[in-house]
Amino acid sequence: MKTIRLITFLIVLGAVYSCKEKRNQKPIEPPMKKKTVVYQVFTRLFGNTNTTNKPWGTIQENGVGKFADFTYEALNQIKDLGITHMWYTGVPHHALINDYTAYGISNDDPDVVKGRAGSPYAVKDYYNVNPDLAIDPAKRLEEFKALIDRTHNVGMKVIIDIVPNHVARNYEGVTNPEGVEDFGVSDDTSKEYDVNNNFYYIPGEAFKVPEWQNGYLPLGGEKSSLVDNTFEENPAKWTGNGSRLAQPHFNDWYETVKVNYGIRPDGTKDFDELPEAFWTKDYIAHYEFWKDKTLPDSWHKFKDIALYWLDFGVDGFRFDMAEMVPVEFWSYLNSNIKMKKPEAFLLAEVYNPELYRAYIHLGKMDYLYDKVDLYDSVKHIMKGYGWTDHIPVVQQKVADIEHHMLHFLENHDEQRIASPDFVGDPKLAKPAMVVSATISTSPTMIYFGQEVGEPGAEEAGFGSPTRTSIFDYIGVPHHQRWMNNKKFDGGQLSEEERDLRDFYQRLLNFTIGSDALMGDYQEIHYYNKDHTEGYDHRVFSYVRWSSNQKLIVVSNFDAHKSYDLQLKLPEDIIANWQLENKTYQLKEKLYGKASKKLSVNDGRGEVQVDLEPLQSFIFGLKQ
Incomplete structure (x- = not known):
């Protein structure tokens, strides 16, 4: 609870x-x-x-x-x-199950790793790669x-x-930049919470692996010296999804521990709003708002991680x-990222x-x-x-x-x-x-x-x-x-x-x-439901436009039914597109095989559309 x-x-x-x-x-x-x-x-x-x-x-x-x-x-x-x-x-x-001790990497415990290859969201070392x-x-x-x-x-x-909410239970950086300390190294583990602790703790209780369910066994039941139904963590930490149990449930994110951002266990905050x-x-x-504030240690750690990877060449x-x-925290982190790389x-x-x-x-x-x-x-x-x-x-x-x-x-x-x-x-x-x-x-x-x-x-x-x-x-x-x-x-x-x-x-x-796809949008679906015979809830249509491109998009979601439609464009679109009472050519943009005519009369548009099952058309207006 x-x-x-x-x-x-x-x-x-x-x-x-x-x-x-x-x-x-x-x-x-x-x-x-x-x-x-x-x-x-x-x-x-x-x-x-x-x-x-x-x-x-x-x-x-x-x-x-x-x-x-x-x-x-x-x-x-x-x-x-x-x-x-x-x-x-x-x-x-x-965390993963493979022996890389020859490279200075500790083995991971199958009791707190999901699968053999491991979850990519149980990060063990943020300053290196898999x-x-x-x-x-x-x-x-x-x-x-x-x-x-x-x-x-x-x-x-x-x-x-980047997974700021949680890290692997056995987090261990082996190639940290100079001056970078691992998560939890300086935590006061006698306290459930401290603003500068990186994790939350359950003082006086040791971690217990979950009770396995639904026939699940680590490594699929393979015998291994690493599989002993134990993982040493004392005191136990809160689990990544927020569980405060020393023995998390099988469906909890038991392979991870939750990161503390200065939210006290009662939900109140130890940072400015x-x-x-x-x-x-x-x-x-x-960025200016946060730069002179005293902030929880975890904020700084994840900012340093993000900036490290930007320096490495990552774009986002x-x-x-x-x-x-x-x-x-996101205001703080993302403003720092954008100050370094505005296009991130x-x-x-x-x-x-x-x-x-x-x-x-x-x-x-x-x-x-x-x-x-x-x-x-x-x-x-x-x-x-x-x-x-x-x-x-x-x-x-x-x-x-x-x-x-x-x-x-x-x-x-x-x-x-x-x-x-x-x-x-x-x-x-x-x-x-x-x-x-x-x-x-x-x-x-x-x-x-x-x-x-x-x-x-x-x-x-x-x-x-x-x-x-x-x-x-x-x-x-x-x-x-x-x-x-x-x-x-x-x-x-x-x-x-x-x-x-x-x-x-x-x-x-x-x-x-397409320029139009970064421009304006208006659905014509309901207009056609009201004004077009045979048009129903398995079809969808809308228009997209910019100053130099006008598109009509219509899709048939039905796998069995064809549609023969006189698709309509309402007066406000015709006026917005500044179309005259005449016939315009439409060019289909995906396959280029279907040319159609848009007829404009009395300020309204109409185009004959034959839709096969699962077919879509993107028509571009030739002006």
Whole structure:
């Protein structure tokens, strides 16, 4: 119950900030002229050509990808897909089961590691990288730096993870810069809480590993001297998800410990709050506000980590579980990041819509996941029971912050589209992908393998099917067919898989080159429901425009039904576009095969559209 109270308090705390957005916030203008497209790649899985896929397989049995597998050929193929930013997931050195003691790295305990390959969100050393990813673990930092350089040389930016809410239970920096002290080294462990402790403690109680459930055993039950149902930690620390139990539950984040940011156990704060005026101030003002303040030690530690990686060449960060960390810390961290690198790309995992505006305006985040509204809505539509009528509703909810709401249909936490537990057929995502990528000015993200219909079907070990495992050594079969023994030419793809990748390539490349997609938006869905015969809740339509480009987007989410429609453009759009009563040519932008005519009469527009099942059109107006 205490854990629940703490998490509830933090949520309520953010909600208080979100209430302040009721003041007349103006929409923030997009800072870029063209769309951003992020390619999330699970780094250790990308280049692995091993197809053994034994459940709980070792690194020797199932293989692992390396930094070096991202060759110039691979990176150019990814860039040609329409990608602007690479999010290399799982780069910071996290706890894992492999012996690297020859390189001065301590072994990790399987009793507090999930899977063999370990969770990328249980970081063990923030000043180094996962030794699994290096050909020579002694030169792992040099190999990652070479990957950053290759990525930059082909014209893409680099994003990595930072996980400020928690670290691995066995955190141990082995290559810290001079003067950098590990988390917890100077903590007063006799206290549950001290403002400058990096962790929370349970004085007088030693940590106990969870009681394993559902047939789970570390390493899949393999006999190992490391598996003894114990892990030495005395006193016990709070667990990453906030559990205050010395023996966390199996479903707790037992492999991690929660970082203390100066929030007392009763929920009160040991740091200054931002004045109300800071809702509308820029990152420079936020930086100035914090620079002379006395702040908890953990704030400084994570600032130093972020600046270290910026100096290393990284272009931005994806922040895990950002809403579990106080928004004031984000103001401090992100303003420091922006002072060093104003163009840094800052993406946060926030799932509570009541917190969105606080984490954008006060926390100075660039982008948040649009998971709870847009993703969840289109997922329901793809599965057949959602209505497209809901899309304008969720878009209106975030109209003032739409540029900041990153869109995706897959990531490492979500089910693969092609999994039977989602929709089972990657083609069913085509209309949703068109809408997701073109409805707003926000960035688009795809997950590696999505573009070839990867179903995540492997029984990997700790990971379960439907999601490609982030905990195990495993191969990714559809993606491996695209790799084609590291030729990266799609040589082993089926015709359907090749066609799917071609669709993604056409769509994403169109988005990063379109002026209109960084301009204005208006839905025409409800107008057509009222005025167009045969138009229903399985179709969705809207317009996008800028001063030099006008687009009409229409998608059919139905896998079986065709539509023969006289799609309408209402008077206000015709007036806004300054169209005369005449006929205009429309050019289809994805495949270039369908030319249509827009007829304008009496200030209203009409275009004949024949939509096959799952078909989308992006029509550009020729003027």
